[in-house]
Amino acid sequence: MDEPIAGPPERVFGRAREALAEVRELSQALQRQVLRLGDLGRLQEALRANPGFLDRVLENVPGGLVMVSPTGAILRANRAAIEFLGMPDDILSRREVGDWGTVTLREDGSECPVEEYPVTRCLATGEPQPPSTIGVRHPDGRVVWGVFYATPVHAEGGELLGVLVTFLDITERREAEEELRRSEDRLRTVLENAPDFVLLVDEEGQILYINRTFAPRRAEDVVGRSCLDFVAPEGQDRMRAALRSARDGVASHYELEAADTGRRYAMRLVPLAVAQERRRTFLLIATDVTEQRRIEAERRRYEHRVQQLQRMESLTILAGGVAHDFNNLLLAILGRTELALRRLPHGSEAATAREHLEEARTAILRARDLTDALLAYSGGGTFVFAPVDLNTVARETIRLLELQLLRGREVRCELAEDLPPVAGDATQLRQVVMNLLVNAAEASPAGGRIALRTRRERWEGGALRIPGEFVRGAELVVLEVEDEGVGMAEEVLAKAFDPFFTTKFTGRGLGLASVAGIVRGHRGGLHVESEAGRGSTFRVHLPADGATPRQRVEQSGGESRDGAVLVVDDERHVREVARATLEDEGYAVVTASGGREALRRVRAEGARLRLVILDLIMPDLGGEEVLEELRRTRPDLPVILTSGYEEEMATRRMERSSLHGFLKKPYRLEALLELVRAVCPPGEGSEPLR
Known part of the structure; x- marks a missing residue:
């Protein structure tokens, strides 16, 4: 299994250079060992004294060694050279330089002519030649690589006696180097085409490397800067904490917002085992999760809306059922009370009883109003549709309330002049305006300001507390009531339209509930924005005129008849x-x-x-x-x-x-x-x- 490669491209090629330097040192050591034998005379003396000495020297030299005559004839080669060149010694010794029987290659893979061999140049110049990397392709197609040196051997008088060719087999190293290069290319391709930002940073957060994903910025404009420069202020402390954890060897996962674009990124900061330029380095990967977070927020809003609708449906059914049963009970009580009043004799002796029954009837009628509010919430109220001018309804309602409920409060009206009519029930819509104004007045302190606004708009979508039955692009009439009162926390806001829910000591909790029911009955939508201590804004969205007016059923009389x-x-x-x-x-x-x-x-x-x-x-x-x-x-x-x-x-x-x-x-x-x-x-x- 290949060793994983970490770090930027420069580290990969640095390893290859180190390997090549080792080869050079070995080859130079070989040359020094041969040259220590001295001149040819001393060599001949050693050979005469010990005929097997030369063989032992040649066979024990690390790497290949070939002795070449001044005419280019191959005099002798050791076992390493024979194996490298791929031919027997008896054949090799009858060949000349350039007649190896194999194809030689330059480092780039092209064919290398004889004139470029180090031994050829050494024979021509009489000077030692620098190392050259040469490949040899064997007849079976296998290619081996070596680093070749050519050193002239002179007599005491300076006469050229021959050339000593030494080389080391670097095939395995070259293959490893090539695999390293391919791995580097693969790594570079992956990094440069990754959908995420990939950075190398040091302990202080300075950027050492970044991939091309950071477009449209150029890498040179980013490298050398602190990663904190690209983080929104509220996230910089979190980034510093992650760097501290990385210095302790602990990886971090967190989420930040970019300083310039406002987009959100999931960050992973991982300490690396290798250092760069004697500095500890960390791998920082930033994944853009802006769209993912938007979808998640949209899903949560949708789930909340579904829960609201289910809860509202349950409450609607409950309210309608309670109102129906309660009305039956009220009818029985009211009927018997009125029967008692009808049958009660007139006179002073029955005056007290009549007074009690009249009070009871009044209380029953007030209870009937309560069930009417419940029915309005459940959508069971009456809706006699006709074109209604919401501005007129707003003005009339303010005049009705300003002497009592709105007294001591400043009411500012901002009514749109081009407001189209809505298809609705004027009485019910008046109840909506009245309940919203009463709610604003009760929430506001004396001297507080209340704003009532109307406007027309095209529906472009959005989340409403109570969704309306209209499509994108529909023309709407918007009624808005804003106060500077105590406002509502989110947990209160979630229950604001529930029947019998109230935060007021004297409230019944049906004002906003009936508003919700009436708005739903008009196929409209309702939204509220509020924050504890900062007031509330209620917005009613109603479809502009387009509904067919409906009339109440006329009561038709019949002929007089018995039965x-x-x-x-x-x-x-x-x-x-x-x-x-x-x-x-x-x-x-x-x-x-x-x-x-x-x-x-x-x-x-x-x-x-x-x-x-x-x-x-x-x-x-x-x-x-x-x-x-x-x-x-x-x-x-x-x-x-x-x-x-x-x-x-x-x-x-x-x-x-x-x-x-x-x-x-x-x-x-x-x-x-x-x-x-x-x-x-x-x-x-x-x-x-x-």
């Missing part, structure tokens, strides 16, 4: 109150506790039945299904619908022409009698049906 009235409701108290009230007026009354029983009653009574008072929501068979069956079997039978929801919501899936009236629970008994009289006046002498 019985069928009261259908799953609440016993409601049935009993309605029955008692109608019987007091001379009507014959029959009751049913559910939809299926009502249909049986209709079939049993036949033509004698002249009117049905039908509840909308019942457990077994709802009012909508009962009405559909009645229109099929008794299309002539008048039906009055009752519900705790507003008329628009209760009748939205019904043919309004099939109804003869609508009563919203809890209704006043006088309202019940007035509508029943209009549809079916009581007959003379009619008796209740039991």
